Amino acid sequence: MCYRSCKARAALALLVVCLSCHDPLFKVVPTPRNHIGTWHLVGSDTLSIAIDQHSRSTTYMLNDFFKLGDSSFLAVVHQQMNTLNIYNLTSKKLSKRIVFSKDGPNGIGSLFVAHFINYDSILVRGKDDHKLYLMDSAGLVKRTLDLRFEGMDRIRELYFTPNGKPLLMGSRLFGVLLPSVSVDENRHRLTDLPFYTYDLLGNAGRKLVRAVQFPKFFRQDGTRWACISWEPTFCDFKGKIAYGFPALDSIYVYDLNTQKVVAHGVPSVEGFVPVEASTAEWHDGMTVKLAKSAYLNYLLRYDPYQDVFYRFVFLPLEEDLNYTDFYRAMADKPVVVQIIDAKDFSVKGETRLKSKQFYFQDTFVGDDGLYISNNHPARKDRNEDFISYTHFKISK
Numbered sequence: 001m002c003y004r005s006c007k008a009r010a011a012l013a014l015l016v017v018c019l020s021c022h023d024p025l026f027k028v029v030p031t032p033r034n035h036i037g038t039w040h041l042v043g044s045d046t047l048s049i050a051i052d053q054h055s056r057s058t059t060y061m062l063n064d065f066f067k068l069g070d071s072s073f074l075a076v077v078h079q080q081m082n083t084l085n086i087y088n089l090t091s092k093k094l095s096k097r098i099v100f101s102k103d104g105p106n107g108i109g110s111l112f113v114a115h116f117i118n119y120d121s122i123l124v125r126g127k128d129d130h131k132l133y134l135m136d137s138a139g140l141v142k143r144t145l146d147l148r149f150e151g152m153d154r155i156r157e158l159y160f161t162p163n164g165k166p167l168l169m170g171s172r173l174f175g176v177l178l179p180s181v182s183v184d185e186n187r188h189r190l191t192d193l194p195f196y197t198y199d200l201l202g203n204a205g206r207k208l209v210r211a212v213q214f215p216k217f218f219r220q221d222g223t224r225w226a227c228i229s230w231e232p233t234f235c236d237f238k239g240k241i242a243y244g245f246p247a248l249d250s251i252y253v254y255d256l257n258t259q260k261v262v263a264h265g266v267p268s269v270e271g272f273v274p275v276e277a278s279t280a281e282w283h284d285g286m287t288v289k290l291a292k293s294a295y296l297n298y299l300l301r302y303d304p305y306q307d308v309f310y311r312f313v314f315l316p317l318e319e320d321l322n323y324t325d326f327y328r329a330m331a332d333k334p335v336v337v338q339i340i341d342a343k344d345f346s347v348k349g350e351t352r353l354k355s356k357q358f359y360f361q362d363t364f365v366g367d368d369g370l371y372i373s374n375n376h377p378a379r380k381d382r383n384e385d386f387i388s389y390t391h392f393k394i395s396k
Contacts, residue, residue, distance in 0.1 A: 039349030075116035223277035
């Protein structure tokens, strides 16, 4: 999960320090593991699609699954190529390649992320740190969305991570900005979590969602956090936003209509220990060490067909290897996928997946189950001529 934009992101957000909260230091007690169910995931078959020389066998940005008629499709971002590939999962062929220009009247610079809504509406983030583009399948810019705020918030940039990307819910865009106001080059203030909305139809324009805040755990006086502890993972949940933090086991639900947030304590895996803050300055070596040793509730996905969440809990590495990049360490960690009932947030079951077998960021929820890339770089049977996913179904 380490890629071209990681170092840039890490330089902006690796060191975070809370200066505004005066609560005494405290530790979060993990939610008790009561009534864990016996459901589990079963790998039923493999989905493989041949690719050409202009495509990659993996991606680290979340994919978009959609249906048209009787066919199912998958939209996959390829940053290096500045393209969005649309694969027909029914025919197992490339259906369309959308190329985004770097220069000219429809130029976006280098592609960071794309959210496929339909062929006439694709949200794209390019080189500009404060703009999103609403584009069509011809690669034409239909609308430019300016997300630069005023006052102290003007320096906040669009913030994208491998565990979350902008959502369009109705006519409202939803995403995350850089959650720190720089004090100097080595210190950042972790005070609020600037989720934003952008009204595409009305006159409200852009605004920050003040109801969504970092939990008090992150806002303790004098504490510092590595970004992989707090990067929020979020998804569309029945017209609401469900989100969580890698260092905590709760799942939060934000209702866009009532503007209220409800927290649900959801027990993590056996042995889960919340990541502790540092009182010293974070540096790359400390973050790599944390990525190797920590339990992280890193990825949350909602399955509307089964009405469950899948939470990917990254476990400590089984081998103490040397890594120069913390996302490479993350990619090699074993993972437990928790199946969480979306009605009462109970854990219906858990499935542990071996390390270095699956590429956990390259995943999507289909109408018939969960798909996880089996193209991990360490696999001896990896075939770079195909995108390839193991199809998991829930066994009750």
